[in-house]
Amino acid sequence: MKFATIAAERQELYGIIRDEGFVALSPDFPRWPDLRAVIAAGGLHDLAKAAMGRAVTHSDFTYLPPVPNPGKIICVGVNFPDRNAEYKDGSAAPKYMSLFPRFASSFVGHGQPLIRPPENHTLDYEGEMAVVIGKGGRRIRAEDAYDHIAGLSVCNEGTIRDWVRHAKFNVTQGKNWDRSGAIGPWMVPFTHPAQIDAARITTRVNGELRQDDALANMIFSVREEIAYISTFTTLNPGDIIVTGTPTGAGARFDPPRYLKPGDVVEVEVTGVGTLVNGVEDEV
Structure with missing residues (x-):
């Protein structure tokens, strides 16, 4: 089952994706205004x-985005051994x-362009898995x-590289440019550990394989991420954890290979889906 949120006919709707198109279910469940509310109520089975x-x-x-208004989106950085080695600082695993x-x-959602801002053109890609929390906890x-996961999605954690260097210890600026x-494209329900434990991430730019791990x-x-994050903050239904990207981002090429319009x-992410986005300049 593929749960999605879409815009059509000036409405925002949730439902499921089939090969032939979208099945709107939100009109049948007015008590749940969005997928976040569905998840919080344990209603995915009812939708299915x-x-x-x-x-x-x-x-x-x-x-x-499948969950359009998550309370928290928390990303894990430098979470593959080869990514740690990319920094060439001699440090061991943290x-x-x-x-x-x-x-x-x-x-943005699947099929929508990533936006390169006029202030800086170092827009980069980072392919990752996104974990949607289903049952809250501290x-x-x-x-x-794994008992606290509702579903899985795919993330391109796009980054303006020059702006992650604006402060000594802070990457927030480079990670939060609009769009x-x-x-x-959707969220698939999490039903078995192998959906995470056996999953693989691949990223292609213009058909060229750039990331694969x-x-x-x-x-x-992912188990450690949920445990660690929930130590200092309560995780709530609909919160999203973006789990980390493999080596191969554009910044690590010599010279760097940043994204450009077109x-x-x-x-x-195997078993979840393929997220596809073009690139455009902000107008």
């Missing part, structure tokens, strides 16, 4: 049941994970972490 036998309602629509927030306004044990990243190689696993970025 309501979708059985239903015909496609929309073939012409625009994808939005004892604790690096974290930073992203704002919902910094993401101080969640790592062994219980610089993407999440989607297994989530099993991450320095900090480029097309495809991020695939």
